[in-house]
Amino acid sequence: MIEPIIRVIDLYKDFGPVKVLKGISTDIAPGEVVSIIGPSGSGKSTFLRCLNRLEEPTSGQILFKGEDIMKAGKRISLYRQKIGMVFQNFNVFPHLTVLQNITLSPVLELKVPQKEADAQAEALLSRVGLLDKRDVYPRQLSGGQKQRLAIVRALAMEPEVMLFDEPTSALDPEMVKEVLYVIEDLAKSGMTILNVTHEMGFARQVSDRILFIDEGIIQEEGDPDSFFASPTSPRAKEFLSKVL
Amino acid sequence: MDKIIKILIKYYPVFLKGLWGTMWLATVTLLVGTVLGLIVAFLRRSRFGVLRTITAAYIQVLRGTPILLQLYFFWIMLPRLLPFTLSDTACILTALIINASAYIAEIIRAGIAAVDPGQWEAGRSIGLTEVHLMQKIILPQAIKNILPALVSQFIACIKETSLASVFFIRELTTAYKTVTATTFLAIQPLLISGVIYLVVTSILSVVAGRIEGRMKASD
Numbered sequence: 001m002i003e004p005i006i007r008v009i010d011l012y013k014d015f016g017p018v019k020v021l022k023g024i025s026t027d028i029a030p031g032e033v034v035s036i037i038g039p040s041g042s043g044k045s046t047f048l049r050c051l052n053r054l055e056e057p058t059s060g061q062i063l064f065k066g067e068d069i070m071k072a073g074k075r076i077s078l079y080r081q082k083i084g085m086v087f088q089n090f091n092v093f094p095h096l097t098v099l100q101n102i103t104l105s106p107v108l109e110l111k112v113p114q115k116e117a118d119a120q121a122e123a124l125l126s127r128v129g130l131l132d133k134r135d136v137y138p139r140q141l142s143g144g145q146k147q148r149l150a151i152v153r154a155l156a157m158e159p160e161v162m163l164f165d166e167p168t169s170a171l172d173p174e175m176v177k178e179v180l181y182v183i184e185d186l187a188k189s190g191m192t193i194l195n196v197t198h199e200m201g202f203a204r205q206v207s208d209r210i211l212f213i214d215e216g217i218i219q220e221e222g223d224p225d226s227f228f229a230s231p232t233s234p235r236a237k238e239f240l241s242k243v244l
Numbered sequence: 245m246d247k248i249i250k251i252l253i254k255y256y257p258v259f260l261k262g263l264w265g266t267m268w269l270a271t272v273t274l275l276v277g278t279v280l281g282l283i284v285a286f287l288r289r290s291r292f293g294v295l296r297t298i299t300a301a302y303i304q305v306l307r308g309t310p311i312l313l314q315l316y317f318f319w320i321m322l323p324r325l326l327p328f329t330l331s332d333t334a335c336i337l338t339a340l341i342i343n344a345s346a347y348i349a350e351i352i353r354a355g356i357a358a359v360d361p362g363q364w365e366a367g368r369s370i371g372l373t374e375v376h377l378m379q380k381i382i383l384p385q386a387i388k389n390i391l392p393a394l395v396s397q398f399i400a401c402i403k404e405t406s407l408a409s410v411f412f413i414r415e416l417t418t419a420y421k422t423v424t425a426t427t428f429l430a431i432q433p434l435l436i437s438g439v440i441y442l443v444v445t446s447i448l449s450v451v452a453g454r455i456e457g458r459m460k461a462s463d
Contacts, residue, residue: 078371080368081370085365093366108376157371
């Protein structure tokens with residue numbers, strides 16, 4: 001068996017008295033595309049945000065290529081360089097141009113020469129159809145364009161895993177497709193992807209595996225076709241009957 | 245009215261020197277206070293609880309006691325604590341700076357807190373170190389909130405330097421006292437000083453408004 005790129009062991013997360021994650025364990029294989037679905041408030045976003053420690057787990061282990069990132073201390077930024085993340089609200093940097101958004105971290109943290117970083121950023125921008133926007137500020141971009149920029153900004157660090165936290169939830173309906181297309185393209189290229197989503201059709205189409213999370217635990221997991229066709233857990237049945 | 249004109253003709257150098265003193269005190273207070281305030285604001289966010297507690301107390305004491313009392317305190321204590329002699333002006337200026345640093349630390353803290361939390365997360369998610377995150381992402385955006393408030397603080401500094409007249413340090417309110425003492429006229433010198441303060445602070449208010457407008461436009 002191949003070594004998992006991410007291994008999560010018995011992950012717990014409390015927010016004060018509220019227990020959000022109650023013991024999540026799973027392995028993510030390199031190149032695997034995993035969609036995480038579940039009702040809102042089920043803990044799926046919290047789970048994702050624990051993986052790069054934007055959220056500090058209460059207990060449990062998260063291994064990235066066998067190394068415990070809970071013990072990273074200040075070196076956590078080194079792991080985060082390898083684990084890209086895309087947010088629901090884009091979180092592009094409004095005071096930087098599109099190109100600067102992308103090249104900032106490669107130049108500062110990976111010590112890539114500016115010229116090289118610019119060239120790499122331009123290649124990424126043309127891949128997502130944004131090359132003509134390279135010198136504008138994010139306020140001049142549509143939601144879909146901002147999200148594509150956010151994806152490219154993460155990719156510029158050449159991550160080994162990409163985390164998507166409801167990447168299309170804040171988008172106007174007509175812009176959802178352009179973002180999903182980029183994610184799908186990425187999935188086909190062999191990137192390891194964890195995708196928290198409400199887009200059931202998309203999850204079924206691109207994923208290798210579905211994780212259904214509710215009440216802070218993985219209630220059910222499996223390949224997308226059998227999960228969507230015949231869920232076994234009562235919670236998954238109930239959830240799917242509401243959303244499909 | 246003709247008395248005012250006569251006073252102006254005869255004593256305008258006194259008022260001008262006073263205005264100069266006021267602007268000098270306020271400017272040095274703001275500049276040094278900003279450097280000190282920045283340090284306090286960062287210590288306030290320190291990983292070490294002791295530093296956070298000390299800076300919180302520092303801010304609370306300076307904002308929770310009258311500034312005039314603080315001026316007296318420094319005027320009395322500094323010469324006793326320091327091994328070298330210190331002029332009254334230096335003592336009072338130190339007190340003004342330290343007082344301003346507490347307010348400016350809070351301005352900076354609030355300016356940083358107003359930056360969207362998503363910006364911190366995005367910066368961390370692409371692997372920026374905390375120092376780079378602060379330098380390149382957070383502070384450039386916090387400046388938009390901080391600059392207009394700093395101009396308001398400058399206006400406050402200009403008005404507060406009038407308290408230095410208690411210690412007869414050369415500034416605009418001391419100029420009023422001087423002219424009143426020599427002319428035995430109470431009202432006219434007071435009006436003149438007041439109008440000068442008003443003109444300066446009004447100009448700065450307009451500047452503050454412009455800066456705020458420009459900062460909003462660039463969002």
